[in-house]
Amino acid sequence: MVRVVFLHPDLGIGGAERLVVDAAVALKSKGCSVQIWTAHYDPTHCFSETLDPDLPVVCVGDWLPTSVFGYLHALCAYLRMIYVALYLIFLSGVEYDVVFCDQVSACIPVLRLSRHRKKVLFYCHFPDQLLTQRKSTLKKLYRAPIDRVEERTTGMADMILVNSRFTAGVFRETFGGLAGVQTDVLYPSLNTRTFDEPPCEAQSLDALLPEGTSCLFLSLNRYERKKNLGLALESLAALRSALSPGQSASVHLVVAGGYDERVAENVQHYGELKALAARLGLGAAVTFLRSPSDALKVALLRGSAAVLYTPSREHFGIVPVEAMYCRCPVIAADSGGPLESVAHGETGFLCEPTAEAFSRAMRRLVEEPQLRRVMGHAGRQRVRDKFSLQAFTEQLHGYVVSLSQ
Numbered sequence: 001m002v003r004v005v006f007l008h009p010d011l012g013i014g015g016a017e018r019l020v021v022d023a024a025v026a027l028k029s030k031g032c033s034v035q036i037w038t039a040h041y042d043p044t045h046c047f048s049e050t051l052d053p054d055l056p057v058v059c060v061g062d063w064l065p066t067s068v069f070g071y072l073h074a075l076c077a078y079l080r081m082i083y084v085a086l087y088l089i090f091l092s093g094v095e096y097d098v099v100f101c102d103q104v105s106a107c108i109p110v111l112r113l114s115r116h117r118k119k120v121l122f123y124c125h126f127p128d129q130l131l132t133q134r135k136s137t138l139k140k141l142y143r144a145p146i147d148r149v150e151e152r153t154t155g156m157a158d159m160i161l162v163n164s165r166f167t168a169g170v171f172r173e174t175f176g177g178l179a180g181v182q183t184d185v186l187y188p189s190l191n192t193r194t195f196d197e198p199p200c201e202a203q204s205l206d207a208l209l210p211e212g213t214s215c216l217f218l219s220l221n222r223y224e225r226k227k228n229l230g231l232a233l234e235s236l237a238a239l240r241s242a243l244s245p246g247q248s249a250s251v252h253l254v255v256a257g258g259y260d261e262r263v264a265e266n267v268q269h270y271g272e273l274k275a276l277a278a279r280l281g282l283g284a285a286v287t288f289l290r291s292p293s294d295a296l297k298v299a300l301l302r303g304s305a306a307v308l309y310t311p312s313r314e315h316f317g318i319v320p321v322e323a324m325y326c327r328c329p330v331i332a333a334d335s336g337g338p339l340e341s342v343a344h345g346e347t348g349f350l351c352e353p354t355a356e357a358f359s360r361a362m363r364r365l366v367e368e369p370q371l372r373r374v375m376g377h378a379g380r381q382r383v384r385d386k387f388s389l390q391a392f393t394e395q396l397h398g399y400v401v402s403l404s405q
Contacts, residue, residue: 002404003033005088007101009081011038011046011057013258013291014222015318016103016125019163019188021047023100023123024055026189026393027400035096037088039064039080045260048194048294060087070264074128074146078106085110097404103128105153112156119403122157124183126167126315127174131226151175159403161186163316164337170315184399187340189392190321190383194294195301205303210284214250215366218304218328220297220319221311222258223266223273223290228333228353229255230276231310235358237280242363251366252285253308254300259290301326305365305372309338312353317341320348321387324379329372331361341387347379 004027008020020036028034034055041059043051050057061083067073085107088094099111102123111120129147134140154160155178162168162183171183209216219232232255240248255273259266270290277286292300301307307323309332316337320330324341330348332338344350349364351357365372 001031001033002027002098002400003096004035004098004100004400005094005096006034006036007081007084007088007099007107008036008038009077009104010040011036011050011059012040012042012260013045013047015188015316018047018318019123019125020100020102021049022189022191022389022392023396025049025191026389026396028055029393030397032397032400035094037084039084040066045291049191058092060084066262072142074132074143077104078146078149081107082110089114098400100400101157105150105157108153108156119158120156121159121161121399121403122154123186124154124160124162124167124171126163127170130170130174151177154178155181159399160184161399163188164340166313166336166340167315186395186399187387187392188316188318188321189389190318190325190387191389192325195298195322195325197295197298199299199302205299208254208287209252212250213252215252216300216304217251217253217306217308217362218300218323219253219255219308219310220257220300220323221309223269225265225269225272226311227257228310228312229257229269229273231353231355231358232308233273233277233280233282233286234355235308235362236285237282238355238359239362239366240282240285242359243366247366252287253282254287254289254304256289256292256297256300298326301328304328306331306348306362308358308362309333310353310358312336314338321383324348325383327373327376327380329365329375329379331358331365343378343382347375347382 006020006024011017024034024036036057038059039061041057061080064080066076081104098119100121108120128150160183168183221227236253301323306329309320309330312333312335314336320338320341323330324347330342332342333353334350342348349361351361
């Protein structure tokens with residue numbers, strides 16, 4: 001039996017967390033002993049699988065700060081993960097064969113301090129240094145050593161996996177010093193258990209949506225500026241102006257996604273989007289939801305004409321896969337991971353990230369209900385063919401077993 005420990009900085013409800021939880025469940029189904037170690041875990045703000053007593057979640061180091069007066073987030077994340085790694089090695093007494101870590105690579109050299117060195121698998125969702133802007137000289141100076149540490153420590157892993165061919169290319173461009181390092185692609189899978197359960201909150205959509213709604217669009221992303229959620233609002237405004245008054249009144253948008261009161265950007269951006277909706281005159285045509293339950297999320301996906309997936313150069317993005325499995329077409333920006341997950345013209349549309357382009361695709365789905373059904377069925381089949389949990393499980397288990405030998 002292979003013993004695997006997952007190290008993850010903050011076990012919330014984002015795409016990275018979804019992958020970690022799915023990976024843990026997948027390896028557990030293959031008979032591996034699995035634990036998840038993290039610096040923050042709130043059972044009320046996490047995926048339901050983590051409540052399973054057979055999937056232990058260990059939280060240490062949450063007393064360490066996540067920022068210093070709203071700054072130094074990256075440095076604090078590094079310190080918190082280093083502390084988790086030190087605790088695992090020197091204080092926990094836990095025996096393991098392989099460590100699966102992601103997002104923060106600074107813990108990898110610490111893991112090498114173990115007296116009986118274990119193998120480390122690092123999963124790169126996207127280079128961290130590309131997820132932050134450097135508008136000031138001070139920020140550039142602050143990030144320079146952190147960027148060097150990221151590249152150096154990432155290269156110390158025994159195996160590196162990436163979530164898409166797009167990320168593999170960005171990895172090579174970003175980490176010039178790791179040109180000779182092999183990276184294998186392991187697409188995130190979809191654990192369909194939640195999506196296959198009978199509807200239990202579908203009736204709540206009637207209370208959620210205005211009377212007369214016949215065409216629902218859904219934006220499903222964390223409340224972060226890089227997700228470009230404003231594009232969904234601008235696209236809805238452009239669509240409404242192109243439709244007849246009757247059609248316009250029947251169209252509604254739900255903006256839903258992960259929201260954490262501890263994260264200042266979530267709080268700020270939620271307010272910014274509400275203000276943008278007011279400026280665009282959308283009024284009752286938009287509903288904002290924060291951290292919807294899994295059941296409500298599935299009900300929304302099942303009941304939507306399309307998901308508007310607005311981030312550009314997104315490294316992969318599990319939302320389009322979730323939507324397609326729920327027979328919901330996807331309208332996504334034509335860059336990054338959606339180029340590999342969404343089949344343009346078959347399971348949705350890949351568009352320039354402009355309100356005009358998105359609204360044109362939305363209008364087709366408003367006016368052609370049959371196209372929604374055809375794309376929905378094609379999307380479901382595409383997920384079964386390319387992103388099944390079985391394929392993900394077999395591939396990941398093979399990597400872990402090869403490392404443990």
